[in-house]
Amino acid sequence: MNPSEDLIQKCLVEGQVKFYDYTRFRDIELIGEGGYGKVYRATFKDNEITVALKSFKGNNVSIKEIVNELKLHCRVDMHSNIIRLHGATKNEDKQNLSFTHYMFVLEYADSGTLRSYLRNNFKYLSWYDKINFALQIASSIKCLHVEGIIHRDLHSNNILVHQKNIKLTDFGLSRRLDEATNSNQKFGGIIPYIDPQSFEGSRRGNKIFKFNKKSDIYSIGILMWEISSGYTPFKDVSEPYQPASLLLILKMVFEKTMSKEPRLNILRSIQKLY
Structure with a gap:
């Protein structure tokens, strides 16, 4: 060996x-x-x-x-x-x-990635389904953060769907909290889901990012937008689709991202929509 x-x-x-x-x-x-x-x-x-x-x-x-x-x-x-x-x-x-x-x-997740699931099934999803997806994503990330782990690569192709339930996957870029916040890391993930405040500069043509819990929370906000709209991040969409309550949660996500001590109390706010 x-x-x-x-x-x-x-x-x-x-x-x-x-x-x-x-x-x-x-x-x-x-x-x-x-x-x-x-x-x-x-x-x-x-x-x-x-x-x-x-x-x-x-x-x-x-x-x-x-x-x-x-x-x-x-x-x-x-x-x-x-x-x-x-x-x-x-x-x-x-x-x-x-x-x-x-x-x-x-x-094995029988319905593929969240992105493909939204593309193929969005018109059949109720707001209850969408809120449930958001709640399950937030719950899984809370579990990681409690264990002192940052995912660092949250996007709709790294989340699977199995029998209409979210399954977080791909911990290849995840790190313990102390490793992710004390050192700069090269990152090859999908840029629209990354908190702009994580960007530390460039070195030899590679973008350098520094991650913490707020980075994951920002990504949750982007994912909630994608789940509510059915579109990938920052796609030019003119028609309204989010209920006022979801907009308030998205606002809170970004406020938590900007705060010094982010906590995943987003879970409680999502639960209030049920």
């Missing part, structure tokens, strides 16, 4: 993550691909449940980043609006060396 695999193996033991032999999965089908790697849908032979297998590109994702994601995910795995981490597996296929052999075994 090489040093990189030792790190992951140590994390599996310390984090009490279950390891599954790759042969226990069948009907493995590619369903998504990005800069980080690939996601497959598979059937777990033991009980016939559908799961997602997440692989990582060796050149784009370091072993430390994989271990970081695994450790952070274990700490928030109990929340119903955070995608469940079942464990890990290892693909022994030596032919594709551009991918690490370890894969996460994750809960």
Whole structure:
């Protein structure tokens, strides 16, 4: 076993993550691909449940980043609006060396990303549905913040929908609070969702951002706008669509972002809309 695999193996033991032999999965089908790697849908032979297998590109994702994601995910795995981490597996296929052999075994979300869900189902959503989505996103981020974790990469392609419920995913860029606020980080996420106050400047053509809890709260506000309108952020839309109560919540989100001590009391305000 090489040093990189030792790190992951140590994390599996310390984090009490279950390891599954790759042969226990069948009907493995590619369903998504990005800069980080690939996601497959598979059937777990033991009980016939559908799961997602997440692989990582060796050149784009370091072993430390994989271990970081695994450790952070274990700490928030109990929340119903955070995608469940079942464990890990290892693909022994030596032919594709551009991918690490370890894969996460994750809960499968049957309705895809929030962005695609809004695109395909927006006209069928009631305001109750939209407010429920907003509440679940805020609740999942509150769970992260209580655990001292900042997500740092909140956008509608990093949130999944399963049976009309939100499932937060992708902790690849997440950090412990002390790491995210005390050091500058290069960020490759989606700019419209990022708090402009996080921008620290540029270095060698790369934008540098510094994140804290307010950064996540700002992103929640942008996501609430997207859920209420059905449009991606900052799209030119002239027709009105938000009820006055939602506008008040959005106003509060941005006020909290600007404050020195942000708290996720947005949850209480959203609940009042029920």
